[in-house]
Amino acid sequence: MKKFMPLILLIILIIFPLVYQNAYYQHLMILVFIWVAIGSGWNVIAGFTGQVSFGDAAFFGTGAYTAGLLAHHFGISAWWGMAFGGIMAMAVAFPFGWICFRLRGAYFALASLALNEVCRHIATIAEPLTQGMVGILIMPTFVSKIPYYYIALVLAVVSVICVQFVMKSKWGYYFLSIREDQDAAESLGIDTHRYKMVSLNIAAFLTGMAGALFMNYMGFIDPEVVFSLHDISIMAILVGIVGGVGTIYGPAVGAFVMVGVHEFFRTGFFGFFKGMAALTGSDFLNIAAKYISHAHVLGFGILVVLVILYLPNGIVGDWNKLVGRFFPFKKKEAAT
Amino acid sequence: MEVFLQTLVAGILKGGLYGLIGLGMSLIMGVMGIINLAHGQLMMVAMYVTFVLSHYLGIDPYLSLFVSMPALFFLGVVIQKYTLNPLMEVDSILPENQVLMTVGIGMVLTEIARFIFTSDYKSVQTSYSDATFFLGEISFSIALVISFFIAVGFTLFMFWFLLKTDTGRSIRATAQDKDAALLMGVNSKRITVITFGLGSALVAAAGTVLMPVYYLFPDIGGPFTRKAFVITILGGLGSTVGAIFGGLTLGLAEAFGATYIGMAYDDMIGLLIFILVLLFLPGGFKRLTKI
């Protein structure tokens, strides 16, 4: 039964927009799919290979700008960016990894953060190339959200399958070995530098493609949006850790939850506060509603703290723990 | 020549302050082995405390030290005790749990500040904020000079504390070898809590004395965390003496950079130093690659 779950889910997702015509929910699902791709990428380098990256926005933004600039400067359809976005992101990942993989642990994380910021600054300063703070605007190809939905779905599915395939192969074993004990890995003949590079490039490719798709879908990007530390890099980490670090389906679960959480805050608990304010005419509730909608970063911060403390292996990773907490009678079964 | 001396003075004065910031982070890094990415945010909190005391109660920033330092010490203790210490027991695939946690805490602190104070720039104006005195042709900002001496004072106090008191020695022992210290009866959990509190209090002092001559907004934490990190690394990981020199170096680098290269690229230069320092650390490199 468990084996068919993903398939059933897939079928539901395919039918979804045909049955449920609401553009708002389609939009949310598109975001979820984009985050599945980004989260899967982050999981490869961080969850599976143990090199935590704080700067995946660098790859996302590169992919987005590749797509956007192709359209802006060369008049080529931004869809070509889907292919090139991933490749350009790898072009960024390659020198970065080459130089920075000598750093271990938290220092690599900081270097990735620096990469993020450097990319953002370059995008802002290099106006002739990137239009700077003005950003890039392109004509969306489709009016309806549905084509974007299916393209995003394909991207998400491809990402998950790709990760699954990789992790079952020799590369997968090597990534895990590097994560568990880098010195032992070396003694077993694993060229850790090389495979860290491979892992990073896979992550960059997936994230870059997601960025390119984002450009095509949203039609507008600027450095603050696509190279955002909080909204992209930290969100990617959250998607990874909430869903389940080092699991195949973790990012999918995490993406769903995080987009949900983001919407939750943005709409003030799905309009709860606004509704209550309207109902009671309370000024306080109105103001509270306004604050809450801007407080999603606070929510993210609190979520980081709580997840790390109580659910360090995410929903998928700590599934047994979660089940045990809510369904104590099931615990014995799960523990074996 | 004048310009050079002026820049030198500015650099040294700022450097003293930076040394204080670096000292706090260096302590934390030495004892806990983690990079406190919320360090700048803690400073931000202290600055807001100073602002509130000044704005609503008319208390002079230098007197606020008596409030902001204990307050931040307490905050640091709480953070370490309830969010960081528990992580030492938790087993997770992600090795950088603690660092990630400090990121989360930094975010929470920043957003709470934004919630309460909005993103508007705040400042504290005192009678001496703009006052300067002259030695020959060189102008000295009185506020910065006072801050410098306060910073030096605290630094010297810290050295006395670490060298001469039992707690201080326990801290140094834990930093050098946690297991050995444990075996000698040091309560390492308590030490980590105290150390984080101390580190927070020190950066609080820096923030408080900086208020008269700086501006404040919620996102100010980020750049200062980065600066703190650069200072700590420049001085050699976990080295308290080194942090002082790191602070002076950064202060001078920024001053000369501002004078001779220009303000526009200020951010990028800071970032560049951050990256170079990360890659080419003097003396701390080996430790980095094997952590």
Next chain:
Amino acid sequence: MILFEIKNLVKHFGGLAAVDNVSFQVEKGEIFGLIGPNGSGKTTIFNCISSYYPVTGGNIYFKDQKITGMKTNKICKIGIGRTFQVVKPLGRLSVLDNVIAAAFSKVQTKHEARDVAMETLEFCGLSHRKEIIARSLPIGERKRLEITRAMATRPELLLLDETAAGLNPTELDEAIDLIRKIRDKGVTIIIVEHIMKVIMTISDRIHAINFGQTIAEGVPKEVSNNKAVIEAYLGEEYAQG
């Protein structure tokens, strides 16, 4: 035939000479013991061989090829395997996965790797534990896993670093049997130990060091009667009569 040689190896840590001009040769097919009190430099020598430390002076040869400073993973590829004194299991992976990861160093496909892994597990007596997560193994089995992993890389020369430390008498005998089995398979072994029983029983020749310097070399009987060796081990009770 001389399979492996160390010539005038020197390793300094700051001002301290951890290894001071050590030289020896290892014949193909023999079990070569390296003994010395704690801190004498034995593990440092191993770490120099696998390039965990850069060598300060001297050279290392494997099958007449100079391998000094060769990258660690390459050393495994050319046929030298090693275990670690403080065991390094790939904690969250199963025993089987640990060995498969090692097997990939010499084969390409997952199918082959799995076969090699199963075979090696069988040989080393760990097949019944293959599904267990590595970090939940007791110390005896962890050490056995270290050896199994190293064997899965199909080494010609195996460096065993204190594989007997912490084992109870039964486990000790089993370990000795396994090591003999490995040698009978054709693998040359250099074994570092400070537990006399193990080394004296199985080594063909022994090289003794203290404070990073050679103090004796010869067959077990000679070495155990050597005055300098006995002095170095002041307090050690084992002596071959």
